[in-house]
Amino acid sequence: MRLIAAVILFVTAAHAGLWGLLQQKQSAPDFTGMLPSVSYDPHEGTAHPDVDTVASPERIRADMKKLATMTRAIRLYSSTGGLEQVPPLAAEAGLKVTLGVWLDKNTIRNDSEIATAIKLARRNSNVIGIVVGNETLYRGELKPDELIDYIKRVKKSVTVPVTTGEIWNMWRDYPQLAPNVDYIAAHVLPYWEFFNSTQAVDQAVDRYQLLREKFPGKRIVIAEFGWPSQGYNRGISDPGPFQQAWVLRNFVTRAEAIGMDYNIVESIDVPWKYFEGGVGPYWGLLTAAREPKFAWTGPIVNPDYWKLATIALLVGVLLSLPILRLHRPTVLQAMVLAATAHGVGAWISTIFAYWNVHYFVWGSTFALTLGLTLLVPLILIAMARIEEIAAIAFGREPRRLLSRAKAARDRAAAPEGYCPKVSIHVPAYFEPVDMMKQTLDALARLDYPNFEVVVIINNTPDPAFWQPIQDHCRMLGERFKFINAEKVKGFKAGALRIAMERTAVDAEIIGIIDADYVVEPDWLKDLVPAFADPAVGLVQAPQEHRDEHLSLMHYIMNGEYAGFFDIGMVQRNEENAIIVHGTMCLIRRAAMDMAGGWSSDTICEDTDLGLAIQELGWQTHYTNTRYGQGLLPDTYEAFKKQRHRWAYGGFQIVKKHWRRFLPGKSRLTSDQKREFSLGWLNWLGAESLGVVVAILNLIWVPIVAFAGIAIPDKILTIPIIAAFVVSLAHFLILYRLRVPVRSWQMLGAMIAAMSVQWTVSRAVAQGLITEHLAFARTSKGGLSRMSIEFQAFWEAVIGALLLIGATILIVTNTLAITELYIFAAVLILESLPFLSAVAIALLEMSRINSFEFWRYTTVRTAELIGLRPVWVPELAAPGMQPAAITAAPKVAVPAAAKVAEKV
Template sequence: MSAPAVPDRFASMSFAPYGRDANPDKGQGTTEAQIRADIDAVAPYTKAVRTYASTGGLDMVPRLAAEDGLKATVGAWIDKDEKRNEAEIANALDAARKNSNVTGIVVGNESILRAEKTPEELIAIIRKVKSQTNVPVTTGETWDVWMDHPELVSAVDYIAAHILPYWEGVPANQVVDRSINIYERLRAAYPGKRIVIAEFGWPSGGYNRDGAVPGELEQAQIIRDFAARADALGIEYNLIEAFDAPWKSFEGSVGQYWGILDANRAPKFPLSGPLVASNYTETAAIALLLGIAFSIPVFRIGRLTFTQAAVMSGAAALVGAWIATVTDYWLTHYVVGGNKVTFVASIVLLVPLVVIMLYRVEELATIAFGKTPQRLLRNASAAMPTRTPKVSIHIPAYKEPPEMLKQTLDSVARLNWPNFECLVIINNTPDPAFWEPIEAHCRELGDRFKFLNLPKVEGFKAGALRIAMQKTAPDAEIIGVIDADYVVDPNWLRDLVPTFEDPTVGIVQAPQEHRDGDRSLMHEAMNAEYAGFFDIGMVQRNEHDAIVVHGTMCLIRRAAMVEAGDWSSDTICEDTDLGLSIVERGWKSQYTNTRYGWGLLPDDFASFKKQRHRWAYGGMQIVKKHWRNMLPNGGTRLSSAQRREFSIGWVSWLGSESIGALAAVLSLAWVPFVLGLGIAVPARILTVPIVFCFGIYVLHFCALYRLRVATTPLRMLGAAIAAMAVQFTVAKAVYDGFRYKDLAFARTAKGSWLANAARAFPALPEAVIGGGLLLSAIALRMTNWHAVVEINLFALALAVQSLPFLAAAFIGWLEGSPLNLFATWRAMGARAQALLPGRAIRDSQPVTEKARS
């Protein structure tokens, strides 16, 4: 920016000689050394100083100002403390008597505006002071107070008007013109009366107030322009203020930033020449260097395309710019007290969110603009392979409905593979109604089906599978694991077992799929949410040989399982734990997204949440068990790409959900302080990333579902709602992972005959938190009288943070609503069609006429 130069010095500055860490509002005074140093600091920039009080050491200011050739306007602070008022007046009169450089006494500062004194009371004090001195006496008030109280004008020797357009919401480009116009209005109202603009200024930092936007360059331009205009018109003025005042947090976000010099006594802008942001070069350099540094790993990615690299490097540059901006904010703003706590906590929470955002951008760029996957297994030929190694299929079952399990066994019996056995392991299920029908069914299916009833097994599902390994046929080379509710495709083994002809392959994983998504809208949304993981995340992780093994539709080389130590019971996600242990020993994993098995979805939303809690809690157990193996010197055979995928995968899933939920709860807890105590909301550099990361999440979700998942837009919306609905559940699981060492395995209810029983509302905590966040956002928006951008951004961030909680509450409500049933929608559609124009007439036509038409 450019602005007129200040040829000499400013006419006067408000002067508060307190150290950076001092707080005069808490009774802390100043010292002669501090005053002398501060006088020396401002002397090159002003011809005079104005004080607001004459106690606490400020009575020394006129004498020390005279040593540097500065004039002084002495202030006497007036409030309801009469004892202090007397001391203030006595000290001010004494300073005026002893120092010839005192040009005026200001009795009270905005005492009428603050309702500390009535006009009559203040006039009486002014007259008393005037009777005891020959120095001109006045009081400091905003210009509108002077306009409203001509009796006050008559009582003073001159008008000391405060004109601060920031508090009136005036845009920066209109400030100087408005201030001059107000001065002219005062002159017209009180012709012949001396008028001094006793306060004029503009903050260099803080929030906007309507159209008034603070800023370093805006302050410099406004001050220099005003000073030049005032000098040309012969207007006496005083700038507020000499130094930034870090203790003035009570004046909102701008109270600390009115100084011409900062709190370290360094000038914030030059008095002549072009205006450039003080840290612009350094901030730009940091942004550029960080952007380059964060982009370097992009070019280590194999089979990189230009567009893919450009998108990822652009995201890296944005992160570099954000970090540079945050650094600049920390260095140029007075982050103290509660604001410091908020700032540090926000950064701690935002950094992992930004890392996750980069990972999502990478995945988005790779899928949208990168090359097609190379390692994904495709459908094999219809011919039976020449070698058919024996497969032992293990089906653990705990209190599963017998009819459901029979369907699974029947599908296994139809497998198009000549060499397999099937072990059905009923564990910890004493009720004969669950296991006797299965035992009989296994006898009917023949010798290949082995029934094991284990009434007392330790170690949950893993314990049962360990016993199954002991009963497995000695010549079985491959172990297949499916859940008790899965109906498998006849070609499952024929298509996938040949992959093990590569002796380095230890795992072949097929996706989960479900056959009951048409039960309700809720179940369809669940099914679409599962599909995203198997068609997007697993496909990409497979490119780096870093898939997540899950305990159904999984084939494992027996030798790899033995080497990895068999099934372990020290996590409740024994399948993922075993798969990771196998990969850590150098065995390869392979993945296909072709569906070979169809299970049952959780019966209800509570079961859906319970299942997700188990997965996330087990994930935390796996993190604690394996995190050292993710280090470069972890002692495993993991490649750097595998370590990266596993590590970022944990952070992306467990970290994003838990940090997002924690940030939402902390934001909600902060709202009462904002609404009730007027404490500042977080700066935009802390709220914009939340909104931006949510935008990336939405773009990532929609784009990748569109590109990779065979679904419709409505199903995609349902998947998004279902995915958001378990954020709080995952966050609770992460919290439980730190709090509890071992939680019991919780079976997911599927195919239960109790599925329609009455249940309590399954999302009460989420409804309370989500409702609180949304109502807080509305309250902040409606009470934002001065259109402060930061408040609107904070409200928007609260609304965004409410969405996962409200999604859970919505599904909880939908589950018990008739709108959850497809039959309801079909009936509504039929009624809507019946109301179409002409439909009733057509339906009433005779059959013969309708037939002819």
């Protein structure tokens, strides 16, 4: 364990080293002087001077004292609504003031603004100018002549310089403004003109020179220049704290060198300016808490960088501690898990950083909180999957798995003559007769001397389904007991309770198999010896299917089932936390009686009973050796109904047993509780969460695309993409390592697994609002036919909407905002499970679902490219057969077709 502790320390040190290597430091010219002017806006809530509130005199006075340490003057944008108090308070701090007159289409308001500005200019000697209108022409509020009239009115009444504030190109396009102002107040904001931070200063200087050439002899003032510290990119415009510091320090240095007059926008962040998009609140030199965002001298660094690094490292170490509890982890296994823990720590640190430098109104706070709440289980699921990858790819071989070799050792170690009686129960409900006869014949061939078979047909009044089975049981001998029970309550569990009543009193072990399972002769011979250990209460063998050759859909369905039995069950068995799935199951009768027997309060009575047995402290064992083969669901509809029943029953079990997971409420170990909790979260939670997030994102699309607000930040979207990549890697890596299937079948199994996301989420939703649904039998053995209804209608609707939403985001993203492209990618990924269901539903309806189609296509391709002669009936010699049914030369064929050929 010391070695594992050393691995954790090594990963922690490497993580700390990465923080050191990745620390951003930028050099920029030092500035030790005073800024000539900065914009100041004390409004608190909106942008309208009539309805907005203004900060208290005490707050404004404190602001003036703060700003007096960095600037000689301030610029205002209005003169009414409380801003009248700013000039005298600025005078107390020794600050000059450029007054603002807010103009719009309301002439009464405009007159009030002008009158107030004139009074303020006359009464306050620190007023050094008046800016009449702010981007009034750009906003289309006034015509040039109307604006000029307002400027002239003010000029006649004051002795200070008068101008208007407009974007630089408005001065160029309306040169008639220049003769009517005392100086040109031009706004140059490179961010809004799609320049990046490295181009911003050059662009501003270029526009300054352009205006000097356009209006020779006229005083030119860059009345607004700035760069946002947060927000979304606008094309190549890249807001950020480092960019803001670099741009402003370079700008003021250049401006001082060429003698440029300028005003920086703005002095303090204005959190309510979300109407300007994501960057609106973040133009200030100071935060809303009046703290400097950067230093004007020395290298540009993040002052909170090492605080964030400490958070990341502490969280990483904390999440790494459970590694020490693992049973003999390997170095590589521990390293992967520790790296994962520190990756999560870095993400949490990023969240802290985001929360620390952003401002939140109610809506954005709600959206971020909801998003992070949904991401927590997503991250836990991803961590659990990485843990499973590490255990299987880099960990030790399973130690508790019952292999054939271990079964032989158990048989040799068992007491001499150990042969407890086994009672095998076979419940059936409207099952195909020939299928059941195969099942019973296989049981008759069991290589075990002491067993009985109890066949119970329940709620099947049609004699055609039960009479032949009764006759067959008589023919097989006295070991076979037949029960035909009508009006049985409690579904399959009710039938199994009746079977228990007819079980031999000396039977110590109860075996359960489904009516479609053909067992191997050595099933009992190999597995019953495990019960020689009196602590063992249950032994489970996997499900397998013998009819995957029926179609391509059945082929991929069987591959999907195999993953659960060869991956998940093997790993859960290591912690004595297997999921009991009924068929191919052996249960000690004493354990069953202690657990209360079969219960009908869930529709997954087998899993329910298995968990109850484990809660009592019994040991359970699992083997991945196939001791029997059943039948796959007949149709995709039956496949989905079966998965719905499992998910709904699983949720019923969660509701029934969660109290037993509390401390002291059962004999479950902490590892068992962890396995079951993560298993439920991984299956029921992941699928439901995926649907909830997809629907919420769909609702968010029009808000983002057409309102231009609330764009999801990367801390919310990138984890979704990362979780998808982890899930994909989990599936592919573990299938290659543990599941003996071909690549084509593996890819098909992945599609089949994704296709039931909507089905599982519906089952969970129904579990939340209902107490009990009827048991739905899975149609097998060819009794049911494909429904005429399309089996993926709602999946098609949601998948199409997600793709349309992604398309809308991409098409409307004229500003090339990176976060929008990431959001669109998330929508595309979220559509894949829904589209997988559509693909399988279409596959079931198409000719390519038939292996015969692939055989014929393979042969025809060989004929077309000349690898075999073409069979022509008119020219065929006697005894020749069509190409489709003769042996063809070796050609590449789909794996599915290869399997079909073997069958």
